[in-house]
């Protein structure tokens with residue numbers, strides 16, 4: 222009799238559902254997966270080593286490029302680590318701005334996740350709708366930092382500039398008359414905060430729209446319920462964080478458990494799942510969208526009523542005002558010193574973590590007293606998640622791998638770093 | 639019991655599918671949110687960080703004094719500068735090259751420049767026809783600066 226063997230199949234690295242450059246080597250028994258072996262490293266850029274070769278501030282831009290869907294959260298962990306080393310006290314307004322943008326980032330990330338996940342499983346419209354909302358938030362990114370994605374906006378000691386008092390507007394063109402233009406610009410008359418306030422009031426309806434399309438949909442349920450179940454104990458053992466852990470029913474969120482910045486003064490809840498399958502994680506993330514929306518609202522209110530500096534006033538760490546620099550000797554010296562040598566940190570080691578949209582994003586720095594880290598380690602949430610892929614995918618069908626990759630919310634920038 | 643019947647009716651009449659279809663159906667008759675790109679553009683912030691330019695003073699003298707701060711601060715090592723003493727005794731750059739493939743458009747050079755010479759304009763639609771064109775030199779940069787000085791001044795006022 223002929224002997225049947227498992228069939229080996231490559232999934233990716235150029236597969237559109239592989240979310241970047243994941244290469245999966247699958248052992249298939251018919252259409253059932255017996256073993257899934259993720260191969261990583263195709264997007265390795267040596268960020269950790271790169272950061273060890275540059276003054277502290279110059280690596281902020283590289284942090285954006287780790288998890289390129291939650292840019293500012295990565296920066297946040299990095300600047301928090303430096304601030305811990307230097308023991309800086311950040312101005313209150315900067316803290317609120319950071320929290321606000323962290324939550325904007327969370328919405329950005331979850332919207333991309335939702336759209337891509339739904340697209341992978343076969344629902345096209347959600348992708349289009351979620352990108353419509355992403356566009357508004359991207360505009361906020363651009364308004365504060367000057368780029369839509371890689372912001373380089375947070376600095377040790379605060380943020381680089383205060384929020385703009387004007388939003389950019391659509392310009393006149395031949396194919397749109399004034400009435401239409403006014404309609405397009407209706408929420409851009411005021412400042413960034415006004416724009417965000419309008420967004421916050423619109424967004425719950427948008428979430429309803431996504432939910433109407435997916436939550437009860439039988440196809441969506443058939444594709445996600447019972448797929449990739451992880452029970453709570455195992456999730457903890459595997460080092461899961463973020464929605465992956467909360468989807469399994471463990472109420473763990475760094476924003477609550479070790480509040481950083483001003484999270485302890487804000488009101489929000491953390492949702493948890495029950496069964497730990499893909500559907501629960503979907504529900505958790507949808508609820509997180511709503512909670513983030515709430516947090517942004519509170520931050521907007523606070524920021525509207527409170528002014529103040531957004532950067533610490535310490536010439537050793539923060540660049541001096543450019544106008545001062547032109548007539549003050551000391552500012553000039555600080556300016557030149559900062560932009561060439563940067564600042565030195567005291568010897569020691571720190572770990573700081575933020576609740577990034579995907580989980581706990583941490584930065585571990587060992588400093589030997591120089592102007593650059595002696596060693597920098599990035600704790601990317603996606604890495605342990607991907608490591609559990611084999612376990613989650615085993616004995617599922619081939620098409621479920623797509624669901625599982627989607628539900629893990631994998632981004633290769635941070636896994637390969 | 640009532641719950642069960644409700645559920646059955648719901649699933650029999652495809653309630654959730656109809657709900658979803660009504661959303662997408664409604665969108666069918668809405669105006670699209672996309673813009674006709676080359677004719678009209680999406681709003682662009684005055685802080686936008688696009689293609690670089692070197693500025694001049696109003697009297698036509700180039701601003702850059704060759705202090706190399708931008709070269710030092712550039713995380714991508716995209717800028718390379720050589721300086722010389724000009725005949726009138728001032729220090730100017732002999733060579734000012736930016737490798738646009740290396741550049742990560744972080745804006746640090748603009749922040750670092752003490753005389754506001756190097757700036758990042760709002761130009762984002764540029765292309766190269768030859769690989770060597772990715773390195774733009776001082777002349778190109780000054781030319782871009784001359785062309786966009788007016789907009790640059792406007793943007794500087796609008797930064798806040």
Ligand code: SF4
Nearest residue numbers: 712741742744745747
């Ligand atoms: S924008 Fe950043 S990467 Fe580009 S030249 Fe300036 S400092 Fe270098």
Ligand code: SF4
Nearest residue numbers: 702703705706708751
């Ligand atoms: S562009 Fe500015 S920072 Fe760079 S060398 Fe010239 S003056 Fe110095």
